[in-house]
Amino acid sequence: MNEANNHVFDTTTGEEQHLSKRNGSSNGTSKNGVANKIPSISEIKAAIPNHCFKSTIKQSMYYVFKDIILIIALYCFGHWVLQCNSIILKTALSPVYWFLQGTLLFAVFVLGHDCNHGSFSSYALLNDCLGTVLHSFVMTPYYPWKISHRHHHNNTGNMDKDEIFYPIRKKDNNKNSFALFFGLGFGWLAYLWRGFGPRQMNHWIPRHAIFAKHVVGCILSIGVVGIWVGILGYYVQLMGMVSLVYHYMIPVFICGCYIVMVTFLHHSDINLPWYSDDNWDSVKGKLSSVDRDYGIFHDVIHTIGTHQVHHLFPIIPHYNLREATTHFRKAFPQLVHINDKSIFPAFTEMFFKYSSQCIVENDAKIHYYK
Template identity: 50%
Template sequence: MEQPYIVLIVVSRQLSHKHHHKNTGNIDKDEVFYPVRKSKDPNVRMLLPGFGLGIGWFMYLVHGYRPRGVAHFNLWFPMFRGHFFQCAVSLASLVAWCLVLNWFRLTFGLSALLYHHTVPTSIFATYIVIITFLHHSEEGVPWYGDDIWTNVRGQLSSVDRVYGWCHSIIHNIGTHQVHHLFPKVPHYRLEEATVHFRKAFPSLVNIRDDRILPSFCRMFLKYARQCTVGDDESIHVYK
C-alpha cells in the first residue's frame, strides 16, 4: 500500500533527488544527511533517535533536511521553479488520496486502515531513511566542501552495501557507487556493472559487508557527534 505515496509525490521528490545526484558528497549543496557548517548549525541541534525513522521521512517531505530545507509540498519552492503544474497535480493527487483513505477508514474501520496502509507505509518510510543514510555515510568516506568538490569525487563517496534477503527486492540499489557514477544503468544491470567497476578500479571501491541495522546505529551515533564541521573545512571524514 505504500506505492501511492511514491506516485503522488513523484515530481517534487524526483526534483530533490535529482539535486542530490548533481551534488552528491558536497557539504554545501547536497540534499540530505550532509555535515552541517558550524555557522549554520542551530544553537540547539536536535536529532530524533535514528533520525526518527519512518516519522523522520515524513518530516523530511514537509520540512526538508535542515538547514537547507526542501519543502516538497511548497509549490513555490525555488527548486521546483519551472515545474509548477506537475507539482500542483502531485499535490492535488495527494489530497485526493487522503480523501480515499478517509473513506476507507469510515467504511472498513481504523484497524483496517492501520493494517493495510499505515503500518506498511511506516515500514517503507523507515527503510527509506536507513538506506538513504547508509548510502553516503561511513567511516573513512569523505565529504567535500564546495571549494574542492567535483562530480566524480562526490559520486565516488557513495557506499556499496548488501541488504541480505531483500537486496534484490529493493532493485539492487545497495550497489550504490555505480548507480551514482552511471545513473542511467538500469537496476537489473547494477550488479553486473559493479563487478566490472571493482575489477577496473579496486582502489576506488567503497564497500561494507557488516549487518545493516548495527551499521545504521553505529553511523547515526557518529553522525550525531561529528556532523558539525568548521566553516573553512574542505574535507570531512567520520572517524
C-alpha cells in the same frame, strides 16, 4: 581479475582489502579513502557494457506487477491475521506482516525512484505517470521529490549543497539535537515537510527555487496524492480506521524507516569523504557513496544498496546494477567502497558517529567520520 587488481577500499575497517582474502594492500587510495587519481566519467563508462544502460518496458513492468501481486497476497494474509481469534497468533504474526508489507512498499518506492531517473523506460511520459502513481501509493509527492532528489544526485558528497544527511558547518548549526535515529519513519515525513538541517525545503508547498520551473508537475503530483487520500477515506468507510492503520499506516511507516536508513547508509560511513564546494567535483562526489548488502531483502528492494554505480550512472536500471558494478569494480578497484556489516548495527553505529561528528569548521575542505 589479476592479483594486482584484487583490492577495494573496505569502509568497514578503513583499510585497503583484498576482495576475497581481505589482505591489506595499498592500491592508489589515500589513507582517508580518497583515490589519488580520479578517472573521468567517460573512462568509467567505457568499462561498463552498453547493454547495462538499457532498460525495457517489459522487464521494468514485470517488477511492478510482481510487487503489486505480492502486496495483495500479503494483504490477504494480514486480513486473516487481523480477523483471527487467537490473541497469541495475532500478536506473533502482526509484526511480521507489517515488516514484510513495509518492505514491499519500499520496493514500490524504489520503482518510482527508477521512474524519477528515467531508468524505468526510455519514455519520459510513462516514467512520470507511473512514478506519480507508485509514489502516491506510499504518500510521497513524486515530482517535488524527483526535483529534490536530482539535486542530491547533482551535488552528492558536497557538504555545502547536498540534500540530506550532510555535514553541517558551525555557522549553519541551529543547535537542534537530532531525533533518535533521525525519527525513522517520522523523520521521513518531517523531511518531506521541512527538508533536512539548515537547507529547508517543503515538498508539499514547493516554493523553493529549485521547483520554480516545475510548478505544474509539482501541483499535479500533490493533487494525485490528494486523490489517493480520498480513496483511503473511502476505504475507511468500508473497512474501518483500524483496518487502515493495520494494513496501510503502519507499513507506510516501515517504508519511511527504510528510506531514512538506506539513504543515510548510502553516504555515511567511516572514511567516506565529504567535500567543500570549492574542493568538490562531480565524479569525486558520485564516488563518495558505499555499497551495502541487504541480505535476503537485497533483491526484494531492487538492489538499491548497490549504490556507487547508481550514482555514477542513474540511467542504469536496477536489474542491471549488479553486472555494471562487477565491471566497475574490476576496472577501478581503487575507487570501490563496500561495507558488508549488518544493516541495523551499521545504522546504529553511524548514527552516533554522525551525531557527534557532523558539525564541521566553517573553512573545512574535506570531512570524514572516524
